[in-house]
Amino acid sequence: MIIELALSIATVYSYNYLxxxxxxxxxxxxxxIMKGIGIQNKEEQTFTIYxxxxxxxxxxxxxxIPKGLSTEHLNSKLNILxxxxxxxxxxxxxxxxxxxxxxxxxxxxxxxxxxPVKCPSNMLPIGKDFTGKNYLIDLNKxxxxxxxxTTGTGKSFLxxxxxxxxxxxYPKDIEIYLSQIVKGDIGxxxxxxxxxxxxxxxxxxxxxxxxxxxxxxDRSKLxxxxxxxxxxxxxxxxxxxxxxxxxxxxxxxxxFIDEPIIWELILKIAKAGRSVGIHLISTIQRSTVTNLPSDxxxxxxxxxxxxxxxxxxxxxxxxxxxxxxxxxxxxxDGNSDITLVKVPFIDEDFTLLHKYVPEIxxxxxxxxxxxxxxxxxxSPIEIININNETNQMLTLExxxxxxxxxxxxxxxxxSKSNIKSKFKxxxxxxxxxxxxxxxxxxxx
Numbered sequence: 001m002i003i004e005l006a007l008s009i010a011t012v013y014s015y016n017y018l019x020x021x022x023x024x025x026x027x028x029x030x031x032x033i034m035k036g037i038g039i040q041n042k043e044e045q046t047f048t049i050y051x052x053x054x055x056x057x058x059x060x061x062x063x064x065i066p067k068g069l070s071t072e073h074l075n076s077k078l079n080i081l082x083x084x085x086x087x088x089x090x091x092x093x094x095x096x097x098x099x100x101x102x103x104x105x106x107x108x109x110x111x112x113x114x115x116p117v118k119c120p121s122n123m124l125p126i127g128k129d130f131t132g133k134n135y136l137i138d139l140n141k142x143x144x145x146x147x148x149x150t151t152g153t154g155k156s157f158l159x160x161x162x163x164x165x166x167x168x169x170y171p172k173d174i175e176i177y178l179s180q181i182v183k184g185d186i187g188x189x190x191x192x193x194x195x196x197x198x199x200x201x202x203x204x205x206x207x208x209x210x211x212x213x214x215x216x217x218d219r220s221k222l223x224x225x226x227x228x229x230x231x232x233x234x235x236x237x238x239x240x241x242x243x244x245x246x247x248x249x250x251x252x253x254x255x256f257i258d259e260p261i262i263w264e265l266i267l268k269i270a271k272a273g274r275s276v277g278i279h280l281i282s283t284i285q286r287s288t289v290t291n292l293p294s295d296x297x298x299x300x301x302x303x304x305x306x307x308x309x310x311x312x313x314x315x316x317x318x319x320x321x322x323x324x325x326x327x328x329x330x331x332x333d334g335n336s337d338i339t340l341v342k343v344p345f346i347d348e349d350f351t352l353l354h355k356y357v358p359e360i361x362x363x364x365x366x367x368x369x370x371x372x373x374x375x376x377x378x379s380p381i382e383i384i385n386i387n388n389e390t391n392q393m394l395t396l397e398x399x400x401x402x403x404x405x406x407x408x409x410x411x412x413x414x415s416k417s418n419i420k421s422k423f424k425x426x427x428x429x430x431x432x433x434x435x436x437x438x439x440x441x442x443x444x
Contacts, residue, residue: 023052026059026085026104033084037077041068047100057131058087058106062099071100088130088340105130111328114161114344114352116168121245122232124162126303126332127343135332135341139245140232142301142334143274145281146253146292148316149305154328155283156185158303158343159249162281164353164360166247167192175246177212179205182252188350188361202259205250209265212248212278216269219243219276231277245277253282254291270299287316301334303341 027049034046045066053060065071071093074081081089087106094101109128117125123136124145137145145162147155163186166174171193179199180186190198199205219231228234235242248269256262269280280300284291287307292315306325307313313322317333325331332339346352354360 023054023059026052026061029085030061033081037080039069039073039077041066043067045069047074049102050099055131056107057109058104061102061104063102065098065100074100074102103131109342111345112342114164114346116165116356118169121166121170121173125165126158126162127328127330127341129339129341135339137301137332137334139279140230140274143279144270144300145279145303146297146300146316147281147283147303147305148285148287148307148312149322149330150308151285153305153325154330154343155285155305157346158305158330159186159281159283160189160350160353161344161346163189163192163247163249164357167194167359168356170194173244175244177208177246177248179208179248179250181205182255186249186251189359191361192357192359202262205256206262206265209248209262209269212246213265213268215246216272216276216278219278220272223276230275243277245279247279247281250280250282253284253296254286257291257293267296267299270296284316287312289315292316301332303330303332305330 030047030049034048040046043066047063047066047069049061050064051062063074071091074091078089078091085104085106087104090103090105092101092103109130109132112128117134117136119125119134119136122139124139126135126137129135147158149155163176166176167189174194175196176189176192176194177197177199178186178189178195181199181201181204187198189195197204197208197211199208223229223234226234226237228237231243231245250256250266253266256266266280269278273279282300287304288311297316302316304313304316304322304325306329307316307322310320310323313320316322317331317338319331319338321338322331328343328345330341330343332341349362350360351362354362
């Protein structure tokens, strides 16, 4: 009995010891980092981990704050912590608590395909954060989006995912305006129900922006007359007159900087659109100071994929971190914080999106074939018949259409004999037509 008890205790001890090796190693690494950084108070005390909670993505740790130190001391050394702990570090300091919650993500998120995310119409799913949770942007707080990154990093794919989620979940609660005069990557959405206007050139962009700005002015006046502050409050008080959110999508924002009238309308939506439920989503390839003026940048939540240079990264998110991003990774710089997000996978032909929104055009789909006839590859001519004896091809002669006055037909039809002698039913060949006399032809 005693031997069995001893074996049980030894087994439990061994199990706990083996499962805490990684946690003890984490504590040792953290202590070594603190010693190397040299963060100490006057009593030579530094930050220490007092609790570790393993998670599916890494660890959640709780850190004591010594007297005289603050969370900012750790934040200032965040890059050193991430490089030495081989993960993504997120620090949280809650008011009225004397500790810091440090989240360590040391496992990459596996490749995950796009699936619609059920959420309120004011929320836009971007992807998943590195804890595996859906990351959503609240349009009431971050009303306008600017998606940046070098060519081929995923800007258009993310935009397509955002549009698909809106159309799939809220086809009757939103209106979408598309402007695609540069690349046209979003043209496959043109036939979707919520799409109200598609602009293919500068003139059409002007028309669509003026139309949206007119709605903006009308809603603003209506809100002011009824003591309403925003679209959510309006829809709560006037349920029978609910307003739809309007999303205006503008590909390659920098293309319109040299169009002063259009740029003025864009700025108007960016500055006054939030409260009336009108939102701007745009893409930009190079985020230079010239391409991204500060008066517009300050109004938009920036999402960036990989950038070529540190200058481009700083211009769009105020850090150089975008230069280190990998495939399908982006950084979201919103009103609340800067977050690393991984976007879902979609195929190049959008067949995965078509699965949820059949109106999206994909290559070789029936809707695409009917709407995009290729005149450069005409259909083969159908062979009517071939004479086996002479090996000659026989074709029907083209019919000749002749205008006939209905009065002349009535005169001829008075006599049945005239009908039989002067008219022949069926198709008349060209040879028969030529044999007709000039007089008969005129009567006919």
